[in-house]
Amino acid sequence: MPDFDTVILRGTVVGPTGEYPMDLGIADGIIQAIEKDLSGQANHEILAEGCFVIPGIIDSHVHINEPGNTDWEGFETGSKAAAAGGTTCIIDMPINSLPTTINAEAFHKKKEHGENNCLVDFALWGGLVPDNIGQLESLWELGVIGFKAFMSNSGIKKFPCVDTTSLKKGMKAIAKLEGMVLALHAEDDALTAKLSKQYIQSGNTNYTDFLNSRPIEAELIAIKTAIELSGETGCPIHIVHVSCAEGIDLITEAKQNKVDITAETCPHYLCLTTEALDQWGAIAKCAPPLRNPFAVEALWEKFRKGEIDTLGSDHSPCLDVMKKGEDFFKAWCGISGIQHLATISYSLIREKTNWSLLDISKLLSTHPAERFQLPRKGKLEVGMDADLCVANFKGRNSISSEGLYYKNKHSPYVGLHFPFQAKETLVRGRSVFADGTIQNNGRGKFIRFRI
Ligand SMILES: [Zn+2]
Known part of the structure; x- marks a missing residue:
């Protein structure tokens, strides 16, 4: 059996004490390891070279x-x-x-x-x-x-x-x-x-x-x-x-x-x-x-x-x-x-x-x-939910109406350019957005106050 469901390799992890070049291993929706040169098998690999791994x-x-x-x-x-x-x-x-x-x-x-x-x-x-x-x-x-x-x-x-x-x-x-x-x-x-x-x-x-x-x-x-x-x-x-x-x-x-x-x-x-x-x-x-x-x-x-x-x-x-x-x-x-x-x-x-x-x-x-006391959320640490975004700051990415996913596609930001770009988004280890495409697999969970 593989050690991890997903590993994120060669990114810069924004952890609780700073930014470090680290790999991050996820199993059962939880961050299991944040280590340099993480060893172990995984079902799925995300290569994050040149990217930051930030808390969701x-x-x-x-x-x-x-x-x-x-x-x-x-x-x-x-x-x-x-x-x-x-x-x-x-x-x-x-x-x-x-x-x-x-x-x-x-x-x-x-x-x-x-x-x-x-x-x-x-x-x-x-x-x-x-x-x-x-x-x-x-x-x-x-x-x-x-x-x-x-x-x-x-x-x-x-x-x-x-x-x-x-x-x-x-x-x-x-x-x-x-x-x-x-x-x-x-x-x-x-x-x-x-x-x-x-x-x-x-x-x-x-x-x-x-x-x-x-x-x-x-x-x-x-x-x-x-x-x-x-x-x-x-x-x-x-x-x-x-x-x-x-x-x-x-x-x-x-x-x-x-x-x-x-x-x-x-x-x-x-x-x-x-x-x-x-x-x-x-x-x-x-x-x-x-x-x-x-x-x-x-x-x-x-x-x-x-x-x-x-x-x-x-x-x-x-x-x-x-x-x-x-x-x-x-x-x-x-x-x-x-x-x-x-x-x-x-x-x-x-x-x-x-x-x-x-x-x-x-x-x-x-x-x-x-x-707001959301349990296991808000930072990248072993034991926390694997809620994260692999992102980079490259170039000037333009906001366009065609790229909007919400229902009524108006925005005062259309035409503005920003370097930040989300490459992949994971919710409790489940990919919901990758390389410009929504990953419509599964549903989110209701997060109850504190428990
Ligand atoms: Zn409001």
Whole structure:
């Protein structure tokens, strides 16, 4: 009997302490050996000469719309795109499917769809909405990795935002559920609603008006409230898609004051500016919105200082038609980015900082695995799941619409070039993407919180 199912030979392994020329042996979906000149027989060999072997990306912020809105995005198409980009585990947000993942029944439906259709591993966020506080404990028992709430209008009727009272109640309840984190979309509803109404009522509905309706100030008000309530209730929080340096400052200060808080940003806030809206229109519409070049540079400064904990794609897909029309306020709010989280992050961070690949892998793999307690995931070490990506940094690989695997093929990244290229992606040792082709063999597994 062979010693390994798969060996990856002659690559540079990005392990827990650095980058080393090593071979890596896999059996039963687990990393069994990381050694120089690994001996032993294997069923399958991957030659990784000139490539890096990096931990599989954990995209802790994706919106898969299945069940219910699968024509926007499904587990199958979304996870193929993930696999093509080196992502081995996605964590799905509770908002965009029907039903929304706010109770046990909805959780079971979501999980079943994922188990049937998701190519990579997946975990689930549960939702916190004003009237489901009684459901949180059962969602926790079922294995969600945390909860998500909106502090401003989510755009989805079945997922209303929380006000300060319901947020505080929810936080009190979540604080009692061991290990749970509350992820927050932090923009102040009162301010964004007031400004949006003013612009819409006066007939000013182009993208500049939209940008002006969602100022940095709205983020700061909400982040301050979240920090205050977290301090009061002891509920750990994770502020998703922070778009501005000032927001990171508040979070860093809260960390110093012992608040259990982490910050996520997304590739689009690091890679694109408001200029993308001029080029792409609503395809580049998201909330919080893209910021001006000075704000983006300021966010990079925070990034370089290590003040951001995780990177997620915030893949928020929709039908192509929902990105069209004269009224910018009516267009769907969200950027489709599941396929390019690693491509953009590894390429740009390498270019704009002196970080090692190990440093970068922490934001994309290790930190999400630790913060959301995904067992055996997040780093390349003997005994961990063999979730990895064989990648190189060669040339300038162009992003094209034809190369997109997700359902509705729009992207504000089309035409951009990046050196990072995923050559092969393995989920627990199973190849899901190799040499430009999806390997449609088998399905991912539901990853339960902690166990
Ligand atoms: Zn999101």
